[in-house]
Amino acid sequence: MKRAYLALLTVLLLTLFNLPAFAEEKNPEASKLNVNTASAEQLQKVPGITAEIAGSIVKYREEMGDIQNLDELVEVKGISKELLGKLKEFISVDAIAGSECTC
Numbered sequence: 001m002k003r004a005y006l007a008l009l010t011v012l013l014l015t016l017f018n019l020p021a022f023a024e025e026k027n028p029e030a031s032k033l034n035v036n037t038a039s040a041e042q043l044q045k046v047p048g049i050t051a052e053i054a055g056s057i058v059k060y061r062e063e064m065g066d067i068q069n070l071d072e073l074v075e076v077k078g079i080s081k082e083l084l085g086k087l088k089e090f091i092s093v094d095a096i097a098g099s100e101c102t103c
Helices: 002-017 019-027 041-042 051-064 068-074 081-087
Strands: none
Touching: 041 051, 051 068, 068 081
């Protein structure tokens, strides 16, 4: 009987210590960079985004407003459909306060 309780306690403790990792697995978007709030410097850290493309994203946001979905990024100078496909692993479009987001 003691062995069963010890095993159960071990499983519970392991589960508790792994909660942050579990949460990240459940919500991979949490670790992605929001293109609507990221600075040009932050965007440049994303694989495939050059300084020129990062500047184009920021300029696009300033001129057109917040990006409503990632597919809209093909309108940004320097972003092709192929590049966008690769970027989707690293970037996201989170809901923007005060606007309707169709993310």
